[in-house]
Amino acid sequence: MSNTAAVGTGGVGKRITADAMEAGRMSRRRPRALKLLSVPGLWVFSGAFVFILFCLFRLSGVPIWMDGDQAIWLQDGQRMFFGEVLYRDFFQMTFPGTDLLYLWAFKIFGLRNWIPNALLVVVGATLTWLIYFISRRVLSARGALVPPLFFLTLVFRGLLDASHHWLSILCCAGAVAVLVDGRTPRRLFFAGLLCGLAACFTQSHGVALLAGLAAFLFFERQTSGERVVSVGLVGRFGILAGGFLLAVLAITLPFVRWAGVRRFLFCTAVYVARYYSAFGEGSNWRGYMIGLPGKLEMHVWYLGAFLLIHLLLPLIYVLALLRYQRGTLTGDRQRMGRLLLIIFSGLFLFLSVAAGPSWNRLYYVSFPALILFGWLLENAGTAGRLVLDATLCGTVLLAMSIPVRVQLHTLEYMDLPGERTAFLHPERIDRYRWLMAQTHPLEYVFSPFSPDYYFLLRLRNPATVPVVSPSDFTRPEDVTSAIEGLERHQVRLVMWAAELDLPKNPATDHLGPLRAYLREHYCAAKNFDDEEVLVRTEHRSANGACPGLVSVSRRE
Numbered sequence: 001m002s003n004t005a006a007v008g009t010g011g012v013g014k015r016i017t018a019d020a021m022e023a024g025r026m027s028r029r030r031p032r033a034l035k036l037l038s039v040p041g042l043w044v045f046s047g048a049f050v051f052i053l054f055c056l057f058r059l060s061g062v063p064i065w066m067d068g069d070q071a072i073w074l075q076d077g078q079r080m081f082f083g084e085v086l087y088r089d090f091f092q093m094t095f096p097g098t099d100l101l102y103l104w105a106f107k108i109f110g111l112r113n114w115i116p117n118a119l120l121v122v123v124g125a126t127l128t129w130l131i132y133f134i135s136r137r138v139l140s141a142r143g144a145l146v147p148p149l150f151f152l153t154l155v156f157r158g159l160l161d162a163s164h165h166w167l168s169i170l171c172c173a174g175a176v177a178v179l180v181d182g183r184t185p186r187r188l189f190f191a192g193l194l195c196g197l198a199a200c201f202t203q204s205h206g207v208a209l210l211a212g213l214a215a216f217l218f219f220e221r222q223t224s225g226e227r228v229v230s231v232g233l234v235g236r237f238g239i240l241a242g243g244f245l246l247a248v249l250a251i252t253l254p255f256v257r258w259a260g261v262r263r264f265l266f267c268t269a270v271y272v273a274r275y276y277s278a279f280g281e282g283s284n285w286r287g288y289m290i291g292l293p294g295k296l297e298m299h300v301w302y303l304g305a306f307l308l309i310h311l312l313l314p315l316i317y318v319l320a321l322l323r324y325q326r327g328t329l330t331g332d333r334q335r336m337g338r339l340l341l342i343i344f345s346g347l348f349l350f351l352s353v354a355a356g357p358s359w360n361r362l363y364y365v366s367f368p369a370l371i372l373f374g375w376l377l378e379n380a381g382t383a384g385r386l387v388l389d390a391t392l393c394g395t396v397l398l399a400m401s402i403p404v405r406v407q408l409h410t411l412e413y414m415d416l417p418g419e420r421t422a423f424l425h426p427e428r429i430d431r432y433r434w435l436m437a438q439t440h441p442l443e444y445v446f447s448p449f450s451p452d453y454y455f456l457l458r459l460r461n462p463a464t465v466p467v468v469s470p471s472d473f474t475r476p477e478d479v480t481s482a483i484e485g486l487e488r489h490q491v492r493l494v495m496w497a498a499e500l501d502l503p504k505n506p507a508t509d510h511l512g513p514l515r516a517y518l519r520e521h522y523c524a525a526k527n528f529d530d531e532e533v534l535v536r537t538e539h540r541s542a543n544g545a546c547p548g549l550v551s552v553s554r555r556e
Contacts, residue, residue, distance in 0.1 A: 041129055048128035048152050049121060054403035055157065056117040063114040064422045068161030070116050071452040072466045077102025078111060078455055087259035090464045093272050096255050097200030098164040111458060113418035116162035123166050128152045130173040135371050137180050137338045143378040143388055147370040149395035154305035155363050157402060165364045168205040171198035173367060175209060176345050180338050185239050192243025200251045203268060204352040210244050212348025216341050278472035278508065287358035301398060306359060312369040313362050317347040320372055342368045417441050417458040431528045432456060444489040449497035462489045468511065470503035476510045483517050494522055494534035
């Protein structure tokens with residue numbers, strides 16, 4: 001063979017070798033990508049994301065307005081966007097996490113109606129994935145799908161309300177997920193940090209979970225055979241508490257400085273302890289099973305979920321602890337540790353709502369109970385696994401059918417200041433249209449029972465509180481500030497709810513001066529079923545109605 005031929009052959013060999021090496025690199029890269037696509041958690045997150053997206057947005061991208069308490073925190077964020085200071089200029093009983101989140105969103109995107117819906121999509125998908133992540137640590141691959149799918153279709157879907165609760169529960173689930181695979185100092189610190197963030201959205205959830213994690217660490221040390229009280233255990237408590245305090249202080253201290261310590265503590269601690277339970281049956285122990293009549297009219301799946309969650313909370317935690325004490329809670333030590341973490345977390349989260357166990361609050365804290373329920377079914381023999389499989393099939397069918405039903409549902413649309421918005425429950429749309437025609441954005445309007453007007457129509461609240469109530473929930477100083485706001489801004493329109501004139505206990509009704517002021521300065525111009533439109537006037541008839549046919553014209 002000639003030298004030239006030898007060289008040519010060597011060049012071909014080198015090229016073949018280079019091509020083979022490149023093919024090898026490509027083959028190694030492809031399995032990584034395919035492996036990523038085959039991760040069940042990714043599909044759980046993606047499926048939950050799409051499910052919630054099509055429950056909250058039309059195919060055209062128009063957001064669907066969801067009624068609920070979210071209107072209060074959206075109003076707070078809007079007030080801060082306009083320059084008011086939380087706690088100093090207006091009242092709120094939760095820590096500032098939710099208000100800050102909306103303020104930042106408004107500063108980045110503007111006052112847009114899609115923001116609460118987008119927040120729910122991200123929070124719901126992430127929370128569903130976290131529930132799957134925790135479930136997979138104690139359940140089989142198939143069984144671990146049941147708790148997140150049940151939660152997504154029958155719990156979260158029934159509470160599409162972008163208020164503080166879901167944000168707090170997301171942080172709580174994150175804290176449990178951080179500790180489920182180990183309790184190293186770094187994990188303890190991040191779990192404490194997430195508990196602190198949870199408290200910045202809802203004080204009771206964050207503090208309760210922190211106490212639950214501390215109790216779990218104590219119980220875990222006790223059952224390990226080591227000294228119960230030791231420097232190591234105290235150090236673990238310190239790391240957990242340190243992360244918690246860092247998050248809470250970083251978020252609340254600026255507001256403490258602006259509003260003052262006394263005002264901040266009154267809004268977020270004293271008021272909650274003394275007066276919050278006066279708002280209604282849903283805010284005290286009478287709220288248990290209060291939503292059953294409405295659920296009886298709904299689909300059998302939603303009724304079943306309602307009854308199951310009321311049955312599980314807190315019974316499943318008590319039963320699981322009793323089984324552990326009797327030695328019938330079997331499994332390897334690592335799995336038992338994970339189950340105990342879920343039990344203590346769920347039990348203490350339940351305690352955070354035990355003073356007012358309404359159905360929606362039980363739904364918020366239900367995810368540990370759903371995981372334990374799945375574990376009990378999977379370990380209950382053939383019958384339990386059949387129930388688990390049937391639940392899996394049913395929730396998968398719901399996950400596919402619910403978004404389709406929402407998209408096929410005929411909705412009412414309205415061009416609002418924020419953008420075009422669809423309404424799933426259009427009962428109030430007539431009054432939105434009427435009030436928008438009579439006002440202009442940034443005008444002061446007093447709606448003491450329906451705070452949704454403020455965000456949807458970009459109106460401003462002259463009072464320092466988002467709502468008022470004929471009970472101790474509304475303090476005399478709140479009534480005084482409302483009257484001062486009405487007078488200072490010469491508020492033209494008041495949307496007065498008939499329920500505000502029906503106190504259950506006249507001794508705790510502080511709205512008398514407000515009613516007297518409205519009788520003196522306003523007359524009734526229009527009725528919307530349970531709401532009456534009052535117009536500021538100097539002349540009124542004996543029965544309180546505006547004289548003649550009063551036209552409430554839009555102020556230019």
